[in-house]
Amino acid sequence: MFARQNTYLHLNLPMLGNHKLLKFCYFIGALMVLNCGDAKKPSETEETSSKGEEDAKEVTTQITKTILCFGDSITAGYGLDDSSEAYPAILQQKIDSLGLNYTVVNSGLSGETSAGGSSRIDWVMRQNIDIFLLELGGNDGLRGIPLTxxxxxxxxxxxxxKEKNEATKVILAGMELPPNMGEDYTTQFRSVFSNLANENEVSFIPFILKGVGGIKELNQSDGIHPTAKGHKLVANTVWEVIKPMLKD
Structure with missing residues (x-):
């Protein structure tokens, strides 16, 4: 078979002439290059697609979730030398030690009441929140604001x-009042938080200052705001509720 093919080429190629033969060779060469180029395209496309998928997965895994601590001077860390001593910052340290991809945002405002919080919540909720800690009401009680x-x-x-994102996990932090506010008022005040937690089916911290409130050495000279050591205990109390909510 090969002998016959060689004879065919030997007999017919001279008939093409030198000019036509050269053009014929260019045509065959170009055709081979195009075929080789086309053969590489599928693998190049697959490689590019695979790399794109890997990049997308990497971006997805880097998305940081947000924990928002929304409260008054307790959350703001009033009276501390450094904001890193406030309980939200200590929560961040605990999260970082576990290598979890969460950012704790301190949205505490000294002197804030529940009415003030209700007024600024729309602005705060412009960002996506995964866990929302609500720590307000203490200043209401100290000012004798009607419980309703x-x-x-x-x-x-x-x-x-919840209107912004039904999936946001809400934690309600309760507060206690000093005895001088009257037994009836302090009892009813305590019930406000437990009732709200039950009605809304949200996670509940009965007293955010558990183990800190009323203990002189854990509070500043005003007897209300925790010291740096007191904030560590507050962070531990909050951590007990938040930790089970965190995901790798």
């Missing part, structure tokens, strides 16, 4: 958080 107003304002905040 406090409960209504806290409910409004919870509603707005």
């Amino acid at each position: 107003e406090t409960q209504s304002n806290l409910q409004d905040i919870i509603n707005k958080v």
